Amino acid sequence: MQLYKIASYFPGFGVNKRQEIERLVYEISKRDKISPEEILNPIDSNNFESVKNRLLKIRFPYASRHNEDIRPHLPKIAIKPANEFNLGDSEFSPARIFIEKSAALSGLKNNFKKSFPEAKFMEISSLKDFIRDDKTSGISSYNKRRDRVFITNExxxxxxxxxxxxxxxxxxxxxxxxxxxxxxxxxxxxxxxxxNAPGLIFxxxxxxxxxxxxxxxxxxxxxxxxxxxxxxxxxxxxxxxxxxxxxxxxxxxxxxxxxxxxxxxxxxxxxxxxxxxxxxxxxxxxxxxxxxxxxxxxxxxxxxxxxxxxxxxxxxxxxxxxxxxxxxxxxxxxxxxxxxxxxxxxxxxxxxxxxxxxxxxxxxxxxxxxxxxxxxxxxxxxxxxxxxxxxxxxxxxxxxxxxxxxxxxxxxxxxxxxxxxxxxxxxxxxxxxxxxxx
Ligand code: SF4
The missing domain is CATH 3.80.30.30 (pyruvate-formate lyase- activating enzyme)
Structure with a gap:
């Protein structure tokens, strides 16, 4: 349920309060496979604390029943479909293998060459310099980390x-x-x-x-x-x-x-x-x-x-x-x-x-x-x-x-x-x- 719909239920709540309610509704709805409306329709209060407490009880039944300290983490929902990991090919086959100059003659590089003849091997001055210039970051970059191997000298x-x-x-x-x-x-x-790790480091x-x-x-x-x-x-x-x-x-x-x-x-x-x-x-x-x-x-x-x-x-x-x-x-x-x-x-x-x-x-x-x-x-x-x-x-x-x-x-x-x-x-x-x- 988007934020604007939460607003239609609770017009008096500010953005932060709506976000918390949205998060709780999202998590209950996902877990119980029920629609947000089914969760919200029975709630007849407009008081934030009372709405939140009611939702917390539904979201954390064990902790509520056993009087445990309920400290939830309710961040804004920010899910981008492009970040989803594609399970696709399970075989590990890196496309690019970067070698620090100081490790260019290492046996480890030769072992990778033998195992991945199709990979492109490239020399770099150092991993530190590479990271400084690398523009990729975030979840989608993490999803591709198996494509890049770094052979370094620690x-x-x-x-x-x-x-x-x-x-x-x-x-x-x-x-x-x-x-x-x-x-x-x-x-x-x-x-x-x-x-901050641009790939797998060996x-x-x-x-x-x-x-x-x-x-x-x-x-x-x-x-x-x-x-x-x-x-x-x-x-x-x-x-x-x-x-x-x-x-x-x-x-x-x-x-x-x-x-x-x-x-x-x-x-x-x-x-x-x-x-x-x-x-x-x-x-x-x-x-x-x-x-x-x-x-x-x-x-x-x-x-x-x-x-x-x-x-x-x-x-x-x-x-x-x-x-x-x-x-x-x-x-x-x-x-x-x-x-x-x-x-x-x-x-x-x-x-x-x-x-x-x-x-x-x-x-x-x-x-x-x-x-x-x-x-x-x-x-x-x-x-x-x-x-x-x-x-x-x-x-x-x-x-x-x-x-x-x-x-x-x-x-x-x-x-x-x-x-x-x-x-x-x-x-x-x-x-x-x-x-x-x-
Ligand atoms: S390092 Fe992470 S991904 Fe690898 S086996 Fe352990 S938990 Fe799984």
Whole structure:
């Protein structure tokens, strides 16, 4: 329903108030598949607070029933059809590959040349200069990011401590910042907010990372790629895993994690490792994968890959993150957990993380534009303790309890941690003793 129609219902409301009402009506109408008129006709008040409260109760029934703090995010609706992501061709085939001059002789460039002979290869002075002159930006440019690859020499940004989120109990993880961008497309991916990356970035100077790591290293640290990319998505081309595993053979007191939704594990299987490498997969029910994790490996392929890595002597990890609420979620997630333990022995698991869906408010319009048919935004997402949009506290708590119970059926000794959750949640779930234990 457009703003002018809202005005016909509530002529006394100013623009900001109309926008909030329009947003609530839009979200209810989309979720419940009913017309805006069906929502508005029964409302006989002209008082803004009373109209808004009535709509908030319809939009956030769980939070209203359980007296949760309702802090909604109600931005102006601004959806442009041109921004919709076209799922089209799933095959990754970049049209242009830019190489920083200093990386022109790299083996990584040769590997890309062999894999993409049709692509146009162009030398650039530096990625920084390219970004300065690049005129493309915004959602439509993000939609085309898989067309452009940048092979760079990283100079500054090698490692960082995971910033977690304010007010949460962190897990002490460190990020090995090897590249940026992903060939997969998950509706919920937070990378969509980063509009300043003109394509997918792959550093050619992994040796420099290793050199710097010797200075950065902390005792018993957990570190991994997979924060700003998928660790294994193009490993058959980058071959990063071979170098990393070999390097960490000499750093046995650190644990390195490859995090993925792919099944690209051939290099992993042929590498010689020292038991300090964890290969981990993000898991979700098939229903969620099919509608939200485009171009990724199926659930069965992920588990099949995990089995192969166990056979090759690796420890493996699983990330139930983001856990997404939907009608029937409990049974579906239990099904994934049962399936996982029908294939994997608990003793082979290094860690399991759980984190319910959360995101910065800025991501909401991007998801709406790129994936207008998405259903993940239809659920109750309210500004939480860290000003990210999250499910209400009680709902999250119930979801965690259910997952923890499902895990307990298979083993009581699993190293499980919550990702980006507040201390209160750890306490309420009786998990505080596990803090720092992974
Ligand atoms: S696999 Fe990870 S990095 Fe890639 S699109 Fe999905 S969430 Fe983002």
């Amino acid at each position: 100079k500054y940004d090698f490692f960082k401590k995971c910033p977690c989120t304010k007010g949460a109990a962190g897990c002490g993880y460190h990020i090995f910042n090897l590249g940026f961008g992903c060939i997969f497309d998950c509706t919920y991916c937070y990378l969509q907010e980063y509009n 550093p050619a100077n992994i040796d420099k990372f290793f050199e710097r790591f010797r200075r950065y290293k902390k005792p018993k640290m957990r570190i991994g790629t997979g924060e700003f990319s998928d660790s294994m998505m193009l490993d058959h081309i980058t071959e990063y895993s071979l170098d990393i595993i070999e390097f960490f053979n000499n750093h046995k007191d650190a644990v390195f994690e490859f995090k993925t939704k792919s099944s690209t594990i051939d290099n992993i299987l042929k590498a010689r490792h020292s038991g300090n490498i964890v290969i981990s997969w993000s898991l979700n029910p098939k229903k969620i994968i099919d509608k939200n994790e485009f171009f990724t490996a199926s659930l069965s392929k992920r588990l099949e890959s995990a089995e192969k890595c166990v056979q090759a002597g690796y420890k493996i990890g699983f990330h139930f993150d983001p856990v997404i609420y939907f009608n029937g979620w409990e049974k579906e997630y239990q099904g994934v957990i049962d399936l996982l333990f029908s294939k994997i022995n608990p003793k082979d698991i290094a860690w399991i993380s759980i984190g319910t869906f959360r995101f910065k408010p800025e991501l909401k319009p991007i998801i709406e534009n790129r994936f207008p048919e998405n259903q993940i935004l239809d659920e109750e997402l309210l500004l939480g303790y860290d000003d990210k949009l999250r499910y209400p506290y009680g709902l999250r708590c119930n979801m965690y309890k259910s997952l923890l119970n499902s895990f307990k059926k298979h083993s009581r000794k699993l190293p499980i941690y919550l990702c980006m959750e507040e201390f209160k949640m750890w306490k309420d779930l009786n998990l505080l003793r596990c803090l720092g234990g992974v």
